[in-house]
Amino acid sequence: MSEQTLTLTPEVLSVFEASLEGRVILPESEVYEDARGIWNAAIDRRPALIVCAASARDVAHAVTFARQQGLQIAVRSGGHSPVGFSVCEGGMVIDLSGLRNIEIDPFTRRARIEPGLTWLEVAAAAHPHGLAITSGDVGSVGVGGLLTGGGIGWMVRKEGLTIDQLEAVEMVLASGEIVRASRTEHPDLFWAVRGGGGNFGIVTAFELRMHDGGNILGGVVFFDASQGGAEMLEAYVRHAESAPDGLTTQAVLMAIPPLPFVPQEYHFKPGLAILVCFSGDLEEGERALAPLRTLGTPLADLIGPMPYPAIFALTEEGSARGMRHHTWNGFLNTFDGEVARNLVDAALEVAHPGMMVQLRVLGGQMARVSETETAFPFRNRPYLLMVSNSGPDATTDALRAGATERLWSSVQAQTSGAYLNFLGLGDRLDPAWHYPEATLQRLAAVKGQYDPENVFRNNLNIAPKRNVPELI
Numbered sequence: 001m002s003e004q005t006l007t008l009t010p011e012v013l014s015v016f017e018a019s020l021e022g023r024v025i026l027p028e029s030e031v032y033e034d035a036r037g038i039w040n041a042a043i044d045r046r047p048a049l050i051v052c053a054a055s056a057r058d059v060a061h062a063v064t065f066a067r068q069q070g071l072q073i074a075v076r077s078g079g080h081s082p083v084g085f086s087v088c089e090g091g092m093v094i095d096l097s098g099l100r101n102i103e104i105d106p107f108t109r110r111a112r113i114e115p116g117l118t119w120l121e122v123a124a125a126a127h128p129h130g131l132a133i134t135s136g137d138v139g140s141v142g143v144g145g146l147l148t149g150g151g152i153g154w155m156v157r158k159e160g161l162t163i164d165q166l167e168a169v170e171m172v173l174a175s176g177e178i179v180r181a182s183r184t185e186h187p188d189l190f191w192a193v194r195g196g197g198g199n200f201g202i203v204t205a206f207e208l209r210m211h212d213g214g215n216i217l218g219g220v221v222f223f224d225a226s227q228g229g230a231e232m233l234e235a236y237v238r239h240a241e242s243a244p245d246g247l248t249t250q251a252v253l254m255a256i257p258p259l260p261f262v263p264q265e266y267h268f269k270p271g272l273a274i275l276v277c278f279s280g281d282l283e284e285g286e287r288a289l290a291p292l293r294t295l296g297t298p299l300a301d302l303i304g305p306m307p308y309p310a311i312f313a314l315t316e317e318g319s320a321r322g323m324r325h326h327t328w329n330g331f332l333n334t335f336d337g338e339v340a341r342n343l344v345d346a347a348l349e350v351a352h353p354g355m356m357v358q359l360r361v362l363g364g365q366m367a368r369v370s371e372t373e374t375a376f377p378f379r380n381r382p383y384l385l386m387v388s389n390s391g392p393d394a395t396t397d398a399l400r401a402g403a404t405e406r407l408w409s410s411v412q413a414q415t416s417g418a419y420l421n422f423l424g425l426g427d428r429l430d431p432a433w434h435y436p437e438a439t440l441q442r443l444a445a446v447k448g449q450y451d452p453e454n455v456f457r458n459n460l461n462i463a464p465k466r467n468v469p470e471l472i
Helices: 010-018 032-036 056-069 119-129 143-149 187-193 229-242 282-294 308-319 337-349 394-409 437-450
Strands: 023-025 049-052 073-076 092-095 102-105 110-113 166-172 178-182 202-209 215-224 247-255 270-278 304-307 324-332 355-361 383-391
Touching (some): 010 023, 056 073, 056 092, 178 187, 229 282, 270 282, 270 308, 324 394
Antiparallel strands (some): 023 049, 247 270
């Protein structure tokens, strides 16, 4: 299918826009430059038009129009894709940020959420009911992209992935048809959309189970990584993987920002930050957290009781647009003293503002769900590692990309696959690398059934499996 605009005349565009509840933004619009931008400023693409959808019907119209015009489609919820799946060159961006309805039933503990909301907005709406949905750890991340990619969040060890809370989806297919998929309606599609990304259609509403939220123990404790950093990191891993499921954590090697509660002599020096979220009995949480607060001599300890939505303040800096991000990520098979030393030594060599090494200890409920229940791969991998280097200046892109790659190479041999939602400019975009063979073949069969022409391909693309009749 051609990606050129065949008949995209002003008259055709006018008729198309008149069919929408939302609006169309064209390159000559004064808001176009801002509208085409996404979280990762290193991605600079110019779509032919941006459709700001206001309903599922708008999305269906946009998909049909794009097919008629031979336009590539990119789908944007929050625009946080590090590799830039949420924008395309010369095609159509379908912007879902106008789909913002949320309905919460506190008695059944169910929610219907549209993809244009952010996870901070969802957390804020659920909190008055004492409820939550485990989700990503940056508040400005959109509902749509995170959910179809899996959802490793602040309560992943206790509640599992965000997709594990999913009961049904409303989605627009490549044909323009709007369908509902669940365990009993289009069950193969429902399986695939939970971890298969945007390959199968555009989800316009999610129906989810909710779980307990309320107050948590959350926050961060900072240590000096230049003194015993590898030993602290290894001790962190050993405690985090044996901790109660209520405790979800991540360790971050970084240049310590100039925070007022950190002694000034440590500003911009190599640091180890341990971010924590404990959900459950807070006294039990204090006991579970105690060893993490004494891995070394704390430079600052900001852990305490807080409402669940408040924890997103820890990662508020990650919401900022205008930064150019170079990232690699992968699941670690093992973590021992040698891996810790390699990682810390490499991080210390390139430590500067903008460089971040993030290690998550997984397990718990995430790993208890069967590998075949959803399309999400590598549930049983115990660790997820991401290396990121960001800055505002395009002239340093090559230097930042090179530094990130050198750091990643120190541990790459211990990784396999990657987390779809963290895929960056340095990551391998081959589905065979990210999905087990049986899962990939099943995904290809579902793709062949629901999107045989590969309309939705601006993603970690899975080629549709075509049913070829046997020759007799």
